[in-house]
Amino acid sequence: MASQTEENYLKSLFNMANEAGEVNISELAQQMQVSMPTVNSMVKTLQKNGWLIYEKYKPVILTSEGKKEAALVIRKHRLTEMFLVNKMGFGWEEVHEIAEQIEHIHAPKFFERMDEMMGHPTVDPHGSPIPDKLGRIQEVNYSTLSQCKTGQLVVLAALTNSSTEFLEFLNSRELNLGKELKILSKESYDQSMVVSFKDHASETLSEKVCDRLLVRVVG
Amino acid sequence: MASQTEENYLKSLFNMANEAGEVNISELAQQMQVSMPTVNSMVKTLQKNGWLIYEKYKPVILTSEGKKEAALVIRKHRLTEMFLVNKMGFGWEEVHEIAEQIEHIHAPKFFERMDEMMGHPTVDPHGSPIPDKLGRIQEVNYSTLSQCKTGQLVVLAALTNSSTEFLEFLNSRELNLGKELKILSKESYDQSMVVSFKDHASETLSEKVCDRLLVRVVG
DNA sequence: CAATTTTGTTAGATAGTTCTAACTTTTTAC
DNA sequence: GTAAAAAGTTAGAACTATCTAACAAAATTG
Ligand SMILES: [Mn+2]
Ligand SMILES: [Mn+2]
Ligand SMILES: [Mn+2]
Ligand SMILES: [Mn+2]
Numbered sequence: 001m002a003s004q005t006e007e008n009y010l011k012s013l014f015n016m017a018n019e020a021g022e023v024n025i026s027e028l029a030q031q032m033q034v035s036m037p038t039v040n041s042m043v044k045t046l047q048k049n050g051w052l053i054y055e056k057y058k059p060v061i062l063t064s065e066g067k068k069e070a071a072l073v074i075r076k077h078r079l080t081e082m083f084l085v086n087k088m089g090f091g092w093e094e095v096h097e098i099a100e101q102i103e104h105i106h107a108p109k110f111f112e113r114m115d116e117m118m119g120h121p122t123v124d125p126h127g128s129p130i131p132d133k134l135g136r137i138q139e140v141n142y143s144t145l146s147q148c149k150t151g152q153l154v155v156l157a158a159l160t161n162s163s164t165e166f167l168e169f170l171n172s173r174e175l176n177l178g179k180e181l182k183i184l185s186k187e188s189y190d191q192s193m194v195v196s197f198k199d200h201a202s203e204t205l206s207e208k209v210c211d212r213l214l215v216r217v218v219g
Numbered sequence: 220m221a222s223q224t225e226e227n228y229l230k231s232l233f234n235m236a237n238e239a240g241e242v243n244i245s246e247l248a249q250q251m252q253v254s255m256p257t258v259n260s261m262v263k264t265l266q267k268n269g270w271l272i273y274e275k276y277k278p279v280i281l282t283s284e285g286k287k288e289a290a291l292v293i294r295k296h297r298l299t300e301m302f303l304v305n306k307m308g309f310g311w312e313e314v315h316e317i318a319e320q321i322e323h324i325h326a327p328k329f330f331e332r333m334d335e336m337m338g339h340p341t342v343d344p345h346g347s348p349i350p351d352k353l354g355r356i357q358e359v360n361y362s363t364l365s366q367c368k369t370g371q372l373v374v375l376a377a378l379t380n381s382s383t384e385f386l387e388f389l390n391s392r393e394l395n396l397g398k399e400l401k402i403l404s405k406e407s408y409d410q411s412m413v414v415s416f417k418d419h420a421s422e423t424l425s426e427k428v429c430d431r432l433l434v435r436v437v438g
Numbered sequence: 439c440a441a442t443t444t445t446g447t448t449a450g451a452t453a454g455t456t457c458t459a460a461c462t463t464t465t466t467a468c
Numbered sequence: 469g470t471a472a473a474a475a476g477t478t479a480g481a482a483c484t485a486t487c488t489a490a491c492a493a494a495a496t497t498g
Contacts (some may be wrong), residue, residue: 005455019295026475038456040477045454057463057476087306088332098326107317224485245445257486259447264484276446276493 007044007073008032010051011103013062014070022059029203058182071135073139076111077103078131079122085125091169092125092176126167127158127177127214142214145181146207147190152183153219161212173203181215222267223323226292227251228261229270232281233289241278253258255403275293295330296322297343298349303334312386312396313405344385346377346396346433360434363401365410365426371402372438380431392422400434 002010012031016023029039047054052067062070078081080099084090090098105111115121122138131137142157156179159166170176174197181195184202191207205213221229231250248258249346266273270285281289299318302311309317323332335341341357342348350356361376375398378385389395393416403413403421410426425430 003454024475025477034455034475035457036368037458037478041455084329088326088329088336090332098324098329100324101324102321105317107318107320109301110307110315110317114307117307168408222484238480243445246448255446256448256488261485319476 001050001106002069002073005042006046006049006051007069007104009046010062010066010070011048011073011077013052013060013138014067014074017062021061023061024059028060030183031046040159072133072136073130073132075131075135076105078128079114079118079121081124081126082118082130083111085123087114091167091171093164093171095125096164108170110133111118114153126158126162126176142216144211145183145193145195145205145213145215148215148217149184150183150186152217154181154183154215154217155179156181156213157216158214159212160214164213169209174200175213180218199209220325220435221288221292223268224308224359225265225270226288227317228265228290229281229285230292230296232265232271232279233286236281239258240280241385242280247279247337248331287354290356291352292322293356294350294352294354297339297347298330298333298340300343300345300367301337301340301349302307305337305340306402308332308389308421310386311381312383312390314344314382315383325380342377345381363430364402364412364414364424364432364434365404365429367434367436369402369405373400373402373434373436374398375400375432376435377433378431379433385431388428393419 009028009032012028016027016031025039025043028192029036043052043054043060046060046066050120051063051069053061053063070143077099078101080102081092081095084095084098085092092219121130129138129140144160145154147207148154156175156177157168158177180198184194184196187195191210192204193210194202194204196202228247231247232242235246235250237382244255244258244262245260248255251258258408261274262271262279262431265279265285265306269282270288270369271282296318299315299321300311303314303317304311342350348357361378363379364373365372374415375394375396377396399415403415405412411423412429413421413423415421
């Protein structure tokens with residue numbers, strides 16, 4: 001059984017993998033906030049457990065068992081976040097830190113019960129998909145708001161970044177998932193966009209913000 | 220901040236302390252399911268943290284800081300058990316193992332929210348008192364059913380033992396907290412008691428069972 | 439009270455997760 | 469295509485939580 005530390009590495013590996021499924025040691029070290037030698041010894045351990053492929057001086061690659069292990073931890077994380085928001089009244093900006101701890105609880109029934117109580121949600125409070133019990137993750141591809149054209153009508157569906165600061169910024173503009181936005185104009189100098197919400201005056205959103213908003217085009 | 224291991228030791232120390240507040244190393248080793256040298260080194264660590272008083276060859280004694288630390292972990296444990304039963308539909312026999320893990324989560328708001336959602340409960344699903352936010356524990360003294368006399372009317376209020384097996388035994392007899400029992404007779408040979416429940420035929424309860432049932436005498 | 443048993447301590451080891459310092463290999467830049 | 473920079477590895481150490489073996493102190497018992 002994976003330790004808490006191992007579970008955190010697996011999660012990062014899963015999220016960081018490129019198209020080829022590769023992750024560099026230095027990037028992983030930065031992500032995990034530990035030194036490269038620490039990562040070096042941990043990847044050897046993860047390899048011994050059959051969760052990744054490691055060859056000296058090469059980027060590491062999760063095995064399918066590693067991916068499944070990671071996805072099941074991510075499932076617990078996202079179910080927890082959704083439970084905290086939907087059943088316990090937390091804001092979407094408060095739940096990540098708590099879920100970071102609860103994801104390591106070994107109690108299948110506890111997460112089963114959360115899942116049931118919420119009617120088997122498919123996404124977490126930030127729009128990220130919740131893997132199923134077998135660790136399968138449903139891929140959805142939204143566009144970023146930046147990629148959209150003037151005149152389009154879009155619905156905010158997910159985020160590419162869920163830092164507390166960004167979530168608090170979105171709260172301050174009442175930008176929550178499901179919100180309909182109409183793209184009024186795009187400034188070619190700095191890529192900022194002017195959008196209007198239903199029942200709300202128009203807003204200017206910087207390129208940085210537009211890059212972090214994932215939307216479904218509805219018109 | 221106490222590690223998970225330290226928190227588990229503190230909890231055991233708190234629960235095992237005799238009238239003088241003393242706990243023997245050998246008893247603690249047995250309780251924690253570790254060797255005596257392991258306990259020996261841990262009590263030195265706990266002493267360094269100011270949570271207990273240790274002198275060679277003497278039983279250890281929690282300091283008031285140690286007692287508070289312990290009580291706050293017990294608070295998290297019991298709030299969790301109550302939440303699992305009242306808000307998530309678990310049986311009282313299923314919650315201890317889960318709470319044993321969740322009690323180590325560092326997220327004051329999470330437990331605050333549980334407490335609020337339940338309207339600040341004062342006891343856990345097994346009738347044990349929930350310490351307050353300052354680690355103060357309200358002492359209640361019930362009698363065991365064994366101590367009661369024939370003819371008395373009592374209400375089941377708590378348990379001296381909450382093992383899964385005992386809880387399952389109580390489930391099988393529909394003996395839950397709040398149940399009114401009338402003591403019909405007591406067998407002097409083996410101390411077994413015959414009791415009748417409201418809306419139920421009479422039952423014989425062994426001495427072992429009667430010792431584990433804490434009751435409030437109501438008539 | 440002396441012998442035995444029980445309780446507690448020390449020493450030394452292991453496993454997990456982390457570090458820094460020193461070194462090597464690979465990649466990038468001129 | 470060499471030199472410098474970046475990435476990765478090894479060695480050696482620390483800290484936590486645990487163990488067993490050996491020893492010492494305290495408690496019990498005849
Ligand atoms: Mn999260
Ligand atoms: Mn985590
Ligand atoms: Mn419990
Ligand atoms: Mn515990």
